[in-house]
Amino acid sequence: MIDFEIPEETKAVREKVRKFVQENCIPAEDQLEERGVAPVIAELREKARAEGLWCPFIPEEWGGMGLKPLANALVQMELGESMLGALSLNTQGPDDATMLTLLEHGTDFQKEKFLKPLLAGEKRICYSMTEKAAGADATGMQTSAVEDGDNYVLNGEKWFSSSASVADIAVVMAKTDPEAARHRRFSTFIVELPNPGYKIVRNIPTMHPENEIREQLGGTHSEIHINNLVVPKENLLGGRGNGFAMGQHRLAYGRLRHGMHNVAMAQRALDLAAKHVTQRETFGQRLADRQGVQWMLADCASELYMARLVLLHIAYKAERGMDLRQENSIAKVFLAHMVHKVVDTALQLHGALGYSQDTPLARWYTSIRSQRLVDGPDEVHRWRVGRNVIKAYEQFGTTAPAAGGDLL
Ligand SMILES: Cc1cc2nc3c(=O)[nH]c(=O)nc-3n(C[C@H](O)[C@H](O)[C@H](O)COP(=O)(O)OP(=O)(O)OC[C@H]3O[C@@H](n4cnc5c(N)ncnc54)[C@H](O)[C@@H]3O)c2cc1C
Numbered sequence: 001m002i003d004f005e006i007p008e009e010t011k012a013v014r015e016k017v018r019k020f021v022q023e024n025c026i027p028a029e030d031q032l033e034e035r036g037v038a039p040v041i042a043e044l045r046e047k048a049r050a051e052g053l054w055c056p057f058i059p060e061e062w063g064g065m066g067l068k069p070l071a072n073a074l075v076q077m078e079l080g081e082s083m084l085g086a087l088s089l090n091t092q093g094p095d096d097a098t099m100l101t102l103l104e105h106g107t108d109f110q111k112e113k114f115l116k117p118l119l120a121g122e123k124r125i126c127y128s129m130t131e132k133a134a135g136a137d138a139t140g141m142q143t144s145a146v147e148d149g150d151n152y153v154l155n156g157e158k159w160f161s162s163s164a165s166v167a168d169i170a171v172v173m174a175k176t177d178p179e180a181a182r183h184r185r186f187s188t189f190i191v192e193l194p195n196p197g198y199k200i201v202r203n204i205p206t207m208h209p210e211n212e213i214r215e216q217l218g219g220t221h222s223e224i225h226i227n228n229l230v231v232p233k234e235n236l237l238g239g240r241g242n243g244f245a246m247g248q249h250r251l252a253y254g255r256l257r258h259g260m261h262n263v264a265m266a267q268r269a270l271d272l273a274a275k276h277v278t279q280r281e282t283f284g285q286r287l288a289d290r291q292g293v294q295w296m297l298a299d300c301a302s303e304l305y306m307a308r309l310v311l312l313h314i315a316y317k318a319e320r321g322m323d324l325r326q327e328n329s330i331a332k333v334f335l336a337h338m339v340h341k342v343v344d345t346a347l348q349l350h351g352a353l354g355y356s357q358d359t360p361l362a363r364w365y366t367s368i369r370s371q372r373l374v375d376g377p378d379e380v381h382r383w384r385v386g387r388n389v390i391k392a393y394e395q396f397g398t399t400a401p402a403a404g405g406d407l408l
Helices: 008-029 037-050 069-079 095-105 108-119 212-217 243-279 291-319 325-349 361-372 378-396
Strands: 125-128 144-148 151-162 169-175 186-192 198-203 221-232
Touching (some): 069 243, 095 243, 169 221, 169 243, 186 243, 325 378
Antiparallel strands (some): 151 221
16 A cells, blocks of 8 residues: 555654744844854754754764654755755755765774764765766766875865865765776775865856855855875775765765755745735736736646655655665656746746845755756766666566556
8 A cells, every 4th residue: 555644753853843944944044144154053053953853864873863764855855945954953965965975884983083073063074076077977087096005195186066165074086996897996085174185276156146155054166176185094985996886875865855955945936936926916916816827836836746756755765775766866857857947937926026136036046057967967867767768668568667667
């Protein structure tokens, strides 16, 4: 039987998080400029912890809430309604996925030294894989790591390392074994920052307007020069040659978290749209009473409904340890387009107000364009999904297993 009943304790935690976001995080967004980022975040984190809201998917023995995939997905869908939501519970990207990697692959020493302060919210971490030389096909990375006594010495460059300028630790991928098979050439290193060998050249200006607040929240993306960066061997994470596989594992969660936050943002955008069209009149009639406008809202609601179902199905598979790579890729692409369509529609319905900075819509609009690029661009995921469609047909005589067929 397919059971869509959400367990009572999960409903309760979702409600608690919803209330926290609506009553604390969203109002605090307006205080950032006047009070400064650090005090606002510190206060929100203290409140969140006092309510038992902290690191939702991290096991309880590590100080988190120990939520399983379904409960985590529902909680993240609430947190994403505010740009301060995830940060308040110390579950912001890119830190969250990297915490998972450390938890799963870190040595006892690495967990003690690096993971614990991250989980305590005392430190932040960034992830440096992409280079100008290689992004979608990360096997083209050129940064090298060469053994030198008790250390590795890294040289090369990285770019678009999110949150690097606020990070205390960087996880850096580099080529240790150029002669190995393509996916076995890379290893991952934990680098303590600031470090003279890991130089932030600049925060890269993007189509999303940057400001000091955004930088302090960790919302910028840095270009890095890696010059004779000395990393002790004890900071090699997950074993030599395993960097690529670990990176994929890390990105798998990151993709879903982006999707969960996209649902939350789209939901808030649709709420804003509904509020506006019920208040605004043109040509003697409320916008809300026009069928054309109702169709626009209906399309947004349909997109959101499908988005939630996709995430719930993936959470279901994740809870049972089932293979969800195909669904993850489908969801990643769908959710990135979904949020774009919904925010775009809400912006359109607000008219010039939507284009202004007087609502969050314009800011969201420029920020979410990145969703179709990060964690693998649309085309790469669609390429993989399409290959699986062919594979399923060749193996089973039907494409159903590659198209959600196991739902039925
Ligand atoms: C906002 C933002 C934050 C990011 N944060 C991080 C981070 O924290 N750490 C990190 O390491 N990286 C980060 N990235 C980098 C991101 O992972 C890469 O941008 C992404 O993997 C794509 O790589 P690329 O930009 O080099 O594009 P390329 O690899 O140059 O690809 C360019 C385009 O070519 C097309 N394409 C590529 N391959 C194929 C194919 N096989 N078939 C058909 N078309 C194809 C796609 O349209 C793609 O968009 C971030 C990027 C952005 C925009």
